[in-house]
Amino acid sequence: MKQLVFSILGLITGTAWGQVSFDRILAAGNEPQNWLTYSGSTMSQRYTTLTQITPQNVKNLELQWMFQARSLEKFEATPLVVDGILYTVQAPNNVVALDAVTGRVFWTYPYVPEREARPCCGQVNRGLAILGDTLFMGTIDAHLVALDAKSGKPIWNVAVAKAEAGYALTHAPLVVKDKVIVGTAGGEYGIRGFIAAYDAKTGKEDWRFYTIPGKGEPGNDTWKGDSWKHGGASVWVTGSYDPALNLTYWGIGNPGPDWNGDERDGDNLYSDCVVALDPDTGKLKWYFQFTPHDTLDYDAVQVPVLADMQWQGQPRKVMLWANRNGFYYVLDRTSGKFLTGKPFSTVNWAKGLDEAGRPMKVNGMEPTVEGQQVYPGVQGATNWYSPSYSPRTGLFYIPTWDKYSSVFVKVPTEYTEGRRYVGTSPRSVVGLQGAAVNQRKEDEGYGAIRAIDPKTGEKKWEFKMLDVTDAGILTTATDLLFSGGREGYFYALDGRTGELLWKANVGGGVASGPISYAVNGRQYISVTAGNSLLVYALRQ
Amino acid sequence: MSSLRLVLALGTAALMGIPLAAQHSFTPADIEDGGKLFRTNCVSCHGPEGTLVDGVDLGHGKFRHASTEEGVIRIIQEGIPGTAMPPNNFTDFQAGTILAYLRSVATSGRTALSNGDAARGKAIFEGKGGCAGCHRVYGAGSRVGPDLSDIGALRRVAEIELSLLDPNAEVLPQNRFYRVTTKSGEAITGRLLNEDSFSVQILDTKERLLSFQRTDLREAGFINESPMPSYRDKLSAAERADLITYLASLKGF
Numbered sequence: 081m082k083q084l085v086f087s088i089l090g091l092i093t094g095t096a097w098g099q100v101s102f103d104r105i106l107a108a109g110n111e112p113q114n115w116l117t118y119s120g121s122t123m124s125q126r127y128t129t130l131t132q133i134t135p136q137n138v139k140n141l142e143l144q145w146m147f148q149a150r151s152l153e154k155f156e157a158t159p160l161v162v163d164g165i166l167y168t169v170q171a172p173n174n175v176v177a178l179d180a181v182t183g184r185v186f187w188t189y190p191y192v193p194e195r196e197a198r199p200c201c202g203q204v205n206r207g208l209a210i211l212g213d214t215l216f217m218g219t220i221d222a223h224l225v226a227l228d229a230k231s232g233k234p235i236w237n238v239a240v241a242k243a244e245a246g247y248a249l250t251h252a253p254l255v256v257k258d259k260v261i262v263g264t265a266g267g268e269y270g271i272r273g274f275i276a277a278y279d280a281k282t283g284k285e286d287w288r289f290y291t292i293p294g295k296g297e298p299g300n301d302t303w304k305g306d307s308w309k310h311g312g313a314s315v316w317v318t319g320s321y322d323p324a325l326n327l328t329y330w331g332i333g334n335p336g337p338d339w340n341g342d343e344r345d346g347d348n349l350y351s352d353c354v355v356a357l358d359p360d361t362g363k364l365k366w367y368f369q370f371t372p373h374d375t376l377d378y379d380a381v382q383v384p385v386l387a388d389m390q391w392q393g394q395p396r397k398v399m400l401w402a403n404r405n406g407f408y409y410v411l412d413r414t415s416g417k418f419l420t421g422k423p424f425s426t427v428n429w430a431k432g433l434d435e436a437g438r439p440m441k442v443n444g445m446e447p448t449v450e451g452q453q454v455y456p457g458v459q460g461a462t463n464w465y466s467p468s469y470s471p472r473t474g475l476f477y478i479p480t481w482d483k484y485s486s487v488f489v490k491v492p493t494e495y496t497e498g499r500r501y502v503g504t505s506p507r508s509v510v511g512l513q514g515a516a517v518n519q520r521k522e523d524e525g526y527g528a529i530r531a532i533d534p535k536t537g538e539k540k541w542e543f544k545m546l547d548v549t550d551a552g553i554l555t556t557a558t559d560l561l562f563s564g565g566r567e568g569y570f571y572a573l574d575g576r577t578g579e580l581l582w583k584a585n586v587g588g589g590v591a592s593g594p595i596s597y598a599v600n601g602r603q604y605i606s607v608t609a610g611n612s613l614l615v616y617a618l619r620q
Numbered sequence: 621m622s623s624l625r626l627v628l629a630l631g632t633a634a635l636m637g638i639p640l641a642a643q644h645s646f647t648p649a650d651i652e653d654g655g656k657l658f659r660t661n662c663v664s665c666h667g668p669e670g671t672l673v674d675g676v677d678l679g680h681g682k683f684r685h686a687s688t689e690e691g692v693i694r695i696i697q698e699g700i701p702g703t704a705m706p707p708n709n710f711t712d713f714q715a716g717t718i719l720a721y722l723r724s725v726a727t728s729g730r731t732a733l734s735n736g737d738a739a740r741g742k743a744i745f746e747g748k749g750g751c752a753g754c755h756r757v758y759g760a761g762s763r764v765g766p767d768l769s770d771i772g773a774l775r776r777v778a779e780i781e782l783s784l785l786d787p788n789a790e791v792l793p794q795n796r797f798y799r800v801t802t803k804s805g806e807a808i809t810g811r812l813l814n815e816d817s818f819s820v821q822i823l824d825t826k827e828r829l830l831s832f833q834r835t836d837l838r839e840a841g842f843i844n845e846s847p848m849p850s851y852r853d854k855l856s857a858a859e860r861a862d863l864i865t866y867l868a869s870l871k872g873f
Contacts, residue, residue, distance in 0.1 A: 164831075165829050177829065179819075179821060179829075179831035181831065182819055182831060182833070184814060184816065184819050184821055184831055185813075185814050185821070186813050186814060186821050186823075186829045186831070187813055187814075228759075228763070230763050230823060230827055230829060231763050231767070231823070233767060234873070235759055236873070
């Protein structure tokens, strides 16, 4: 019998042995062959302990298979891998289950969003969550859908918010205990953003946290008049969870209208904040605001990277955060206390951070009728692209845009449901879609992988690209770093030095974070480029 | 043979409001094929009787966008832009068999309501009948057989009854059972999800998603017999009526 089981195992390339309990998700580091959450673990370090691929043999990586999405939209999804099955989303919202070894399809779940869906910036989806045998997906028409992971059949489908008012769900949900947590995009449509938790079994809403306090609630007075009602503060990147503190952390988007703050005097809480919530109740424990009264679209929609490290001689639970506004921050994630921070890219809108971490703004560095040039530009010094923290190298790695600016212009604007509510649009000197031919000049900025010492913010090394990047970063326990960029390369760097060790022309921009997984003892690296998902492993 | 065709053609002409001259003649086997096409491609929107879309009764010649058989066939083939009706890759003859099937449904009269007890039927489904060992309803039960959560919206009572009495009478392509035999002789059965020239993907009887390279297999192919037993002798007529009533009540989430 034993022999029979083993011989079958040898042949079976995709195996769904067990349900994904929340305990498994919390202990994801114990099963590095799987990739169970958007960022690889609830600590969101996008770091794998798999060691088969090393700096010595990485040059032997070769393409194993690819999956071409039947979609011309950007491929921003990070897949999940569970016991040999790879689940991903073909934009906008078709879910696919693939054999992680061969890429052949087990099932697809087609979802047709309502025509009223109007996500601001592409009909994109960034991935799934799983709990038990159930997958969870947010949709661009602001629904949350639960699917049977074995059959692809829907289990429940709830409307989270009104698509016709500009709400959308684009990020991968986060599972905490028995709940599925999502936030709403739509910051360019005058929404009032929120984060909500749904019962994983039934789809019933358990709690809702508005990212803009209502009348009479603390923080509502940081908005002038009724501006809070349409103040944006969206959520479109997956949060993190610390089980010891029982806190879930989420980055909040810009206030609206984006580039005209005249009618929303005040700090505009909790826009551009990280909020720490009790996942059982949705109650706010603490918040930290990176960019008070933002008029430059500096969403704080970065992945909260959690790390435990020695801090001035004491062990400390910290949160590492390279913000779209150009500053790098370290926070104590127990209390939200600001520990240190400094620019990691070219910044001219603030001359630094004060003792509490509040930016000291430079007068005049905001949108004007004539236009004002500000560094970083509208896409930020970084954006939603996943950073990575390697506990081995002790370095924090940031997908960076440097020496990059936009000319910010403002015009008056009024709110109408479902219409864009932004107060004009910045003139960017970098094309947003990228181009097959790159003829940008040096003073238009460049992309880079930047490695910094997380304790000081000091730059350790930089890998420069001529074009900018939308790619996330994966690091490994062999001190490799995988990433890419708009130029259409996928590459491996030495995580300690930044030296290029391997590259592949993938024929399209990389707009997601790579992952690693293993099946039958063989390590794979997966990334998306253009409209395809590609999977690499060492030549056999 | 020709007299049978004539009878069928006349029988349908009496029911249909569209011109007789345009109609073809179809054998019972053709009509059965039309039924398979209908159940595979049309039933989820039009319902088992062809009456679910507002203002449309396919069996009784009541249409919104066509007044002739040619018109209906064209709609089946080309769809209706701006509506949920998609184009289909059917020949004129195939589309005609679907119409002929619907007429036969109308001729045989509407399905009589099953007169059993749905609650008792549910107990049989989950207990004595052993149905949940292969079938799933509303998230409970096995995924190996067809999910029956919406079977009442997809199948007529007569069709459900036929499946219980004679499971082999009709098995939809996506529900065929599949067996792979490895080179070392192990046999694994399950539902075929996908196959290509080089590989096979199945959901096996232990509900595992499995993928095989054909080079690792000695054999792979469909099992002709349905794994489902006939309930002709396993349940009494009254128990079957209860079970059918329960299944007919399942209309999806």
